[in-house]
Amino acid sequence: MVHKLQKDMLVSEFCGMRFDTPLVLLSGCVGFGEEYTRVKGFTNRDAGAVCLKGTTLEPRLGNPPHRVCETPQGMINAIGLQNPGARHVVDEILPTLDFDETRFIANISGSSIEEYAEVARIFDDSPIDAMEINISCPNVKEGGVAFGNDPDMSARVVEAVRAQTEKPLITKLSPNQTDIQENARRCIEAGTDAFAVINTLMGMAIDIEARAPIIGNNQGGLSGPAIKPVAVLKTHQVYQVCRDHGIPIIGQGGVTTADDAIEFLIAGASAVGVGTALFYDPLVCKKINDGIVAYLERHELTEVAQLVGTLVLNG
């Protein structure tokens, strides 16, 4: 009975969806939803939602190797949106997923506004629970962060996708921009239902013997604990814009422990993304969930929602 109660403490509502836990497995880290189930003890049920790999209209091969390398307290990646194309994902992959386990969110990417819209149209006619608009991928030449760093372009992408679907839309914001709050305002006007804050920070690592970048794409996206303070700040900044609109946020960037997740919730996130931490420990979600429950009990709270946005700024 006590166990069930603890389980219920983690349940929340996000854009009308029931999340069994506040954790969201991040796009690009967990393939198309089944990859981590190879690991004994891992289950998608420990996450409220799973974001599938970024998907474009046509298949993409992605970037040349090396695509990943470890950096202090984090890692750099430049995968380059390798994916089999939206049609294949909807026809071949979605039917293999168990939608009883968690909510599955598509990650919509493109090189043009038309492509974003077309990918959204394809996913609209599928069992997918929601869509995340990826206007912040730092590792492709066209689209991605080029859209995400320009509030006008961001809004146009959101508007075009909104016209294709009634499913919940989550816009993934880039930290690599001057005014994330202005961008958030414009995306809300354009019809987004939620935000994911943040995508990776652009970075480079150099092989000093070869005097060349380690990553094949030269630069890539920095993730992991190193970016957590940036992500917490951006989450709070976006929360200040969203609060009055009732727009929820998935806070993400460097979460590896329950304490990290709680920081994001306090900063204003309604759900918390987990990515790089899975690479460190594939069974980390259960540990984070247990830690959140322990914190709620210690603070005599009964559900995660009571914690969201409770940050008290210093005078």
Place this chain on the structure above:
Amino acid sequence: MPKAPGRAHDATDTDNPPTVTDTMPNKRPHRDTIHVENARILERAEHPGDQVILRVHAPQMAASAEPGQFAHIQCDPDLPLRRPISILRVDARAGWADFLFKVLGTGTRRLAERRVDDLLSILGPIGKPFEARMTHRRPLLIGGGVGMPPMVFLADRLREIKGAYEPFVIMGSEVPFPFEARPSQIVVPGMPEGVIAAMPLLDDWGIASRLASQQGYPGTFEGYVTDLARAWLDALDEEQRKEVAVFACGPHPMLEAVAALAREYRLPCQVSLEEFMACGVGGCAGCVVEVQTPKGPAMKRVCVDGPVFEASAVFPAA
């Protein structure tokens, strides 16, 4: 007929290894195949050339590991991204696994600093293993440098099927071998004069082996592993050569040369690859290599689509 080592795969899986898209709902054979274990280091041995052998207690991995598979190891808690290390040997009954690695960067340096009784977080076994087939009963195993471990593991499995296989193993290294080589008790046709040094473990198992290096180690062939392989192949008659399949792991240029040799002699050839890796379970697509498929070039993940690939897919004919 005794069961051939290696996991059963669909005959058509060369270009399209099993992925989630091949599985039906509620029929997901990939699930729960990789274990997370806090493995205690039982033994640790250092060898010249910055080479280290660790024996760890990892009973779940040891129970299901196949030759060619690897473990994704957290080398140090302060360096949390794991490093893929190929499996040298396992003892399923005793529950241990051996790893041989060379210090190449920060991760392997930290791993080399770990001591007996330390705990290592190990994720494994991972990947598509080598697949020997009874139709090719003369496997030629070629291991170069840190590519030696999977060859020892494969030889160990081949010998379990008494008399079924007649393998020949060639090990190459440009740093001192991580074992004390000794004159072989097994005669190998075609070997140049004086090439008598063998890996003692393999010799004790009754498996023929010879060593190659440019460094002039005693009893060792002075040249490339592929030159020694050619000498062995040329000493076989036509019928015997048809029974040869090549298995290789080592530096990329060596694998390319092995693939070319296999193509020249029209031999099936599987190679094991490595690449920088993040998740190790197929989630991030960080570790891909470009391979040729009937549908054109594709980027395949070394971790779960490999690490073993058909050589012809990785090194297509020019």
